[in-house]
Amino acid sequence: MSANYPAIRALDVGAQVDDYVIIEPIARGGYGVLYRAEHPLHGEVAFKAIYDAVSQTVEGQRRFFDEARLTGQVEHENIVSFIDCGTIDHPEALPGLYIVTELLSGVDLQTYVEQKGPLDMHSMLLVSRQLADALDAIHDAGFVHRDLKPENVFLDVDEHDVVRVKLLDFGLARPSSSDGRRRRRHTPAGVIVGTPEFMAPEQVLNGPSGAATDLYAFGLVIYYALAGVPPFRGGQQDVLVAQVKTTPPPLASRYGCAAVDAFIDKALSKWPSQRFRRAGELHEALAQALSQSKAAKSGR
Ligand SMILES: Nc1ncnc2c1ncn2[C@@H]1O[C@H](COP(=O)(O)OP(=O)(O)O)[C@@H](O)[C@H]1O
Ligand SMILES: [Mg+2]
Numbered sequence: 066m067s068a069n070y071p072a073i074r075a076l077d078v079g080a081q082v083d084d085y086v087i088i089e090p091i092a093r094g095g096y097g098v099l100y101r102a103e104h105p106l107h108g109e110v111a112f113k114a115i116y117d118a119v120s121q122t123v124e125g126q127r128r129f130f131d132e133a134r135l136t137g138q139v140e141h142e143n144i145v146s147f148i149d150c151g152t153i154d155h156p157e158a159l160p161g162l163y164i165v166t167e168l169l170s171g172v173d174l175q176t177y178v179e180q181k182g183p184l185d186m187h188s189m190l191l192v193s194r195q196l197a198d199a200l201d202a203i204h205d206a207g208f209v210h211r212d213l214k215p216e217n218v219f220l221d222v223d224e225h226d227v228v229r230v231k232l233l234d235f236g237l238a239r240p241s242s243s244d245g246r247r248r249r250r251h252t253p254a255g256v257i258v259g260t261p262e263f264m265a266p267e268q269v270l271n272g273p274s275g276a277a278t279d280l281y282a283f284g285l286v287i288y289y290a291l292a293g294v295p296p297f298r299g300g301q302q303d304v305l306v307a308q309v310k311t312t313p314p315p316l317a318s319r320y321g322c323a324a325v326d327a328f329i330d331k332a333l334s335k336w337p338s339q340r341f342r343r344a345g346e347l348h349e350a351l352a353q354a355l356s357q358s359k360a361a362k363s364g365r
Contacts, residue, residue: 076100076114082153082163085112094216095260096128096236101168107148111168114153120162128236129162135235136166139206143199145169145219145231169231171222174290175215183293186355188228192218193287193348195230200283200344203232204241204276211274212237213282214263215289241275261304262295266335269305277337283344284332287351291325292316296333309335322358 075098080087085102088109092099096119102112119125129150137147146167152160174192178184184192196218203210210217210232217234237259259268265281268274289295296313297304313333315326328350334340341347 076153082112083151085110085163085165087112094234096125097164102165104165107165109168110148111145111166113164113166115162115164117161121159126162129164131238132234132236133164135208135238136164139203139208141199141202143195143230143232144202145233166233169219169221171220171228173216173233174218174220174286177220178215178290178293184290186359189287189290190348190352190355191228192220192230192290193283193351196232196283196286197344197348199230199232200276200279203238204279204344207240208235208238209241209274209276210235210238210279210282211268212259212263213279213286214260215286218286239274261301261308262297264305264308265337266309267337269308275337276343277340280340280342280344280347281333281337283347284329284340287332288313288316288329296329322354322362324354324357328354 075090076082076087078087078089082102084106085104088101088103090098091101091111094113097113097115100112100114102110104110115125115129120129133147133150136145140146147164148167149165151163153163154160172180200210200213212234213232217232219231219233221229221231223229261269263282263285265274265278267278285295297307297311299307313329316329331339331350332341332347341350
């Protein structure tokens with residue numbers, strides 16, 4: 066969601082919420098502020114306090130409990146691990162909400178590309194392989210993430226400098242179904258749920274979303290990582306229209322070659338049935354296209 070919710074009451078350093086002691090704020094998302102916190106049993110954790118403007122609405126509460134339930138449901142090495150959730154008492158207002166996950170160290174893919182530029186081929190394939198594994202796991206479990214974008218893809222670095230991809234933020238995740246009516250009930254006409262630059266055409270049109278919706282967003286994430294920018298940019302309305310109608314501009318990155326653009330055309334097909342069927346299949350097609358681009362460049 067693009068709305069910028071203010072944190073009405075920030076948590077102070079040293080504040081205690083249940084058994085968690087707040088150490089410092091580390092990031093801000095569309096729905097909450099993330100803190101590093103300490104727990105006597107779990108050690109250091111990521112503690113996300115949901116903005117009051119979200120947590121104090123029926124829709125915000127529903128989104129929160131869906132996020133907690135779905136984050137806890139799929140255990141996978143490429144999906145952030147759920148630890149806990151609860152409420153933050155306030156003397157003068159309704160309780161706030163918090164969700165606790167394992168603490169990751171590193172940066173999200175959005176920040177990484179902003180700071181370092183497009184990924185090289187080796188890093189691209191590492192990220193896409195692991196992201197594909199995470200997506201296939203949630204699709205096999207019967208869910209759709211619906212908010213796949215570079216800032217929800219974390220590059221976690223361990224003490225040996227090994228990078229592991231962790232998919233974050235299940236706040237928009239839903240059971241997958243070919244029937245869009247249940248989801249539409251929660252999404253009144255005119256309300257945009259998602260980030261325009263990373264939304265599939267069927268999300269823009271408020272239609273049913275399935276695994277294919279995430280696979281389109283996966284294609285957008287790969288495009289972004291290769292090019293350093295998403296294919297469609299500009300005002301929100303223009304981007305939404307482009308997702309539905311416009312062919313992505315050919316990749317003007319160092320990878321640019323016919324095979325890569327053919328891959329992007331399929332990954333970003335406007336018609337869900339014409340896209341890749343599984344995330345693993347999409348990854349394999351990317352690896353093939355990139356190897357052709359490398360062969361083309363070295364004159365073989
Ligand atoms: N477990 C974590 N450890 C470290 N940083 C995290 C963790 N989870 C999220 N982040 C950072 O915080 C940002 C916001 O978190 P996210 O769960 O996506 O919140 P929101 O639902 O508000 O978008 C992410 O883009 C990422 O940079
Ligand atoms: Mg997020």
